[in-house]
Amino acid sequence: MTEHSLWRFSRALHRAINERQFDELEALIDDDVQWAIYGPIDMFPFFGARHGRAAVLEVCRRIADNVRVHRSERESIMLGVDSAASMMRYSLTALDSNKPISLRLAQFAQFKGGRLVSLRVIVDTFDLVEQTLGRPIHLPKIA
């Protein structure tokens, strides 16, 4: 039984972010990849949609410029033959401020021939924004 593409991709992504080793990651991304991390791109320019390997590698470099991953915990996972969905909790450091950030996200990935062809990520963005600002945003109670 061969290893699921998700594990290889996840290792390569973490290595790219923490060690700035992008070769392995590059080999695991399809030419025509579709990529999206939904969130406020004004604050986080490495969020948003990207198309194609070069654009995705560029955005991974931007992420590597901004955060280091300390720990990741898988809260839910579903694996298909060429697909995966997982809910993750990451402990990060924001490199500019040296601030610890705890992030919850869901990712849906599709692979073809072992290479990533689609990744979509939903982040609990309000929590992320507040942690990044370092202060709560006052919200009215609506219900």
Place this chain on the structure above:
Amino acid sequence: MTEHSLWRFSRALHRAINERQFDELEALIDDDVQWAIYGPIDMFPFFGARHGRAAVLEVCRRIADNVRVHRSERESIMLGVDSAASMMRYSLTALDSNKPISLRLAQFAQFKGGRLVSLRVIVDTFDLVEQTLGRPIHLPKIA
């Protein structure tokens, strides 16, 4: 081939929210269900963690008090025997303000004997907060 528990649950949930028919939903929720919608509970008291059928039904009533679902679109889905993960886009109306809200979320569900035993939902919360406020929140650019 029997219908996946997710479809029955989703229909019952939508009916509960839009028509306030909770009987069918109640029958599809396990006594001991674990439930969490991650997000700012100060603004949205129906977010957060709940345990047990009564607490989950109560929170579904609160959701029904606050929104109507117009349309839902499945962007990704993975189904296991007793589990499901999906990325959804909802078009809602906030009932107090009559404001349209477009919401992207990821849900991870587990079933046992056709009943929901676990549901965890990640929402693109910053986008939701801005839409609910009806104005953008100014954010600094961090990268």
